[in-house]
Amino acid sequence: MTDAPTAAAGAPHEGETRRDFLLIATSVVGAVGTALAVWPLIDQMNPAADVLALSSTEVDLSPIEVGQSITVVWRGKPVFIRRRTAKEITRAKADDTSDLPDPQADADRVQKPEWLILVGVCTHLGCIPLGQRTTEPRGDFGGWFCPCHGSHYDTSGRIRKGPAPENLAVPKYVFVTDTKIKIG
Amino acid sequence: MTSPTWNNPVVKWIEYRLPVFSFTQEHLIDYPTPKNLNYWWNFGSLAGITLTIMIVTGIVLAMHYTPHVDYAFESVERIMRDVNYGWLIRYVHMNGGSMFFAVVYIHIFRGLYYGSYKAPREMLWIIGIIILLTMMATAFLGYVLPWGQMSFWAATVITNMFSAFPLIGEPIVSWLWGGFSVDNPTLNRFFSLHYLLPFVIFGLVFVHLWALHVHHSNNPLGIDTKGPQDILPFHPYYTIKDLFGLGVFMLVFLGFVFFAPNFFVEPDNYIKANPMQTPTHIVPEWYLTPFYAILRAITFDIWFIPAKLIGVMAMFGSVLILVLVPWLDTSKVRSARYRPIYKQVYWFFVIDCIVLGWVGFNSPDAMFMGAVSFLRIGQVATAYYFLHLLVVMPVLGKLERPRSPPESISAAVTKETDTVTEAA
Amino acid sequence: MRKFVLGAALALTLGAGTAFAAEAPKPPAQAWSFNGVFGTFDRAALRRGLQVYTEVCAACHSLGLVYYRHLQSIGFSEEEIKAVAREFEVEDGPNDDGEMFTRPAKPTDPFASPFPNDQAARAANAGAFPPDLSVMTKARKGGEDYLHAVLVGYRDEAPAGVEVMEGLFFNEYFPGHQIAMPPPLADDAVEYADGTKATVQQMSMDVTTFLAWAAEPTMEDRKRLGIKTLLFLLVLTAMLYALKRKVWSDVH
Secondary structure (H helix, E strand, C coil), X not given: CCCCCCCCCCCCCCCHHHHXXXXXXXXXXXXXXXXXXXXXXXXXXXXXXXXXXXCCEEEEXXXXXXXXXXXXXXXXXXXXXXXXXXXXXXXXXXXXXXXXXXXXXXXXXXXXXXXXXXXXXXXXXXXXXXXXXXXXXXXXXXEEEECCCCEEEECCCCEEECCCCCCCCXXXXXXXXXXXXXXX | CCXXXXXXXXXXXXXXXXXXXXXXXXXXXXXXXXXXXXXXXXXXXXXXXXXXXXXXXXXXXXXXXXXXXXXXXXXXXXXXXXXXXXXXXXXXXXXXXXXHHHHHHHHHXXXXXXXXXXXXXXXXXXXXXXXXXXXXXXXXXXXXXXXXXHHHHHHHXXXXXXXXXXCCHHHXXXXXHCCCCCCHHHHHHHHHHHHHHHHHHHHHHHHHHXXXXXXXXXXXXXXXXXXXXHEEEHHHHHHHHHHHHHHHHHHHHHHHHHHCCCCCCCHHHHCECCCCCCCCCCCCCHHHHHHHHHHXXXXXCECCECXXXXXXXXXXXXXXXXXXXXXXXXXXXXXXXXXXXXXXXXXXXXXXXXXXXXXXXXXXXXXXXXXXXXXXXXXXXXXXXXXXXXXXXXXXXXXXXXXXXXXXXXXXXXXXXXXXXXXX | CHHHHHHHHHHHCHHHCCCCCCCCCCCXXXXXXXXXXXXXXXXXXXXXXXXXXXXXHHHCXXXXXXXHHHHHHXXXXXXXXXXXXXCCEEEECCCCCCCCEEEECCCCCECCCCCCCHHXXXXXXXXXXXXXXXXXXHHCCCHHHHHHHHHCCECCCCCCCCCXXXXXXXXCCCCCCEECCXXXXXXXXXXXXXXXXXCHHHHHHHHHHHHHHHHCCCHHHHHHXXXXXXXXXXXXXXXXXXXXXXXXXXXX
């Protein structure tokens, strides 16, 4: 933009530096303005206020039997809640010392050993692992098995085998009462 | 203009395969422009920019809008309340419609004053009229989407106009509706078409510019450029002038958006559509009121043709007739500046259009100053509208003795800068 | 006569009642806290207005586009919002037994509607539909001035020569003058938490302020951003003008 008018009448010399300065200053201010104007167009795609407001869910745990799992929806994603059997808890604890791709102790993944609460989204590419029903395959480690690319999770939701890089995520939750949790 | 040579190898490689660089150089940088264009010539580029703003904000709004009769109104309010900057984007789009028409109307009246439609620019003008028609359709479709009372009844009234045509009228109307009244299928297809048409306009604008670049811009003197002393390269002279004009325009535009966002809106459109109740006073947006006034001006049958049909034909005719303007104007001189009588009559026509717009806002039964009904004013204004185009323009072109325009732009510019204030 | 009938019919179906411009006098302009380029909503008036809405208007009028959580933007704490919401019962469900049930409202709910549907609202109000108030100040000609004028525009006796139909009330500013809504406000109809005296005038101004906020909760953001944007644009345009003069200086 700096090589201004050459085709027309010859540009006078004395005004040249002032014009250059003005040109640069105006261009900078204009560029800043354009960038600021673009921000609302980008930000509008971020979660809206109503979406953010719905970011916590309360779940009543009392109807869940030992050994049973339920799936609840939280922020549009499935959350796995499994009331683990004594055998599963023992197995999870025993595996703390195994060779884990994403090492984490079972005690760090639960607030009460009986209740395992996980975001049911495979950390590989976002599929939902099988294993919530007793009739579904639970993989080699008795937890969950992702049918998309064959990731195996154990009874603590830790990745043990397959392409997934991380353990199934534990969402933020609190026990509101002994039988009620608030996720998020 | 000297044809540039490109030294950068990447530029060279692309240029050889797709000559975007020489195209830009030719049409945006070196493009020869008359040196005497005044600020009325800014409105073409402003229209292009407004179209871009409308398309961008429209695409964004479509990400949040729900085209369903049960959710449309609520989804618009959700945009206003919960979506990040939703209120800003929606108000820009809403007021942008009015701004777009304001800019385009000034652009058209500029062309009308300076005879920009005359040979060899007839195609340029005709494409412009097609753009105007497409804009009107788009604006109407968009106005329906928020599903307020005005949306709904505008849709009902406008689609019902087609029922004026004998035999085919009723089938056309139910085809437009996709049912027996304006309802969910109507809203859905209006949304689809409202999304489509702006891109059609975009294509038409491209053709409009193509036609422009064949014979280049007209100018306030209405004479052809004679050589390099009459012209300037588009860049930097007109790029900077257009940008300055854009700054002024945005101040006005955003002034409305931020401080009077509902200035152009009827309050009734903040009431959700109710098919069981018509608002007492239906008016279209201001930019369509002149045509609405023409529609309502015809209250009498002519021979066997019912008034309703004539009204509809007069309304469509009032736009379509503009296509003939290059031939209706028989004057040899382009610019009104050298046509002493036309110059006066032109303003009469402008006032007539404004009167039509004002009449369109008012109920036809209402009385102006207690003396004359708006219906009567509308009828007189409608009559003059057609009289001006069909009689005054052709006759005046033959009878009027124009002053002779200057020999060349450069000669006129040096002579007239002191006296003619409108020359930039 | 025709006008009278029309006016009465309009009053009866004031569901989407629109301005009958020829009839009603122009509502007087009020000095609203949110007037003008720098105007903001008076926070105390908003709190009082919410109280008037909740205790008076909410008996008939819904506010369905406003959510309790929106109160956060006018300075309500999370606890206060929960407390406001708890006052309202909403229907939820179906539960695991397939039954619908009612529960106290939560911050993420819209303001609860007093009636389950439009027909019920009509039936409970002798055929007149109490409209939703969410965007009311934008949905009437005259906006907040009109709303206030109607709220204080009731007259005990209609002027001589005007006959008010059974079940309707004379209102100076309502189009057609006959409104189906009984005078909603009376002195001390609410007891303000902040000790302000609850006159009809005061309550009307407060609730109208609240409804103006409800209609456009982003107004303050809009004005703030607007001032910044226009100042910026003014500077940029001035610079563009200077540059334009400079570039064109060798042409003239």
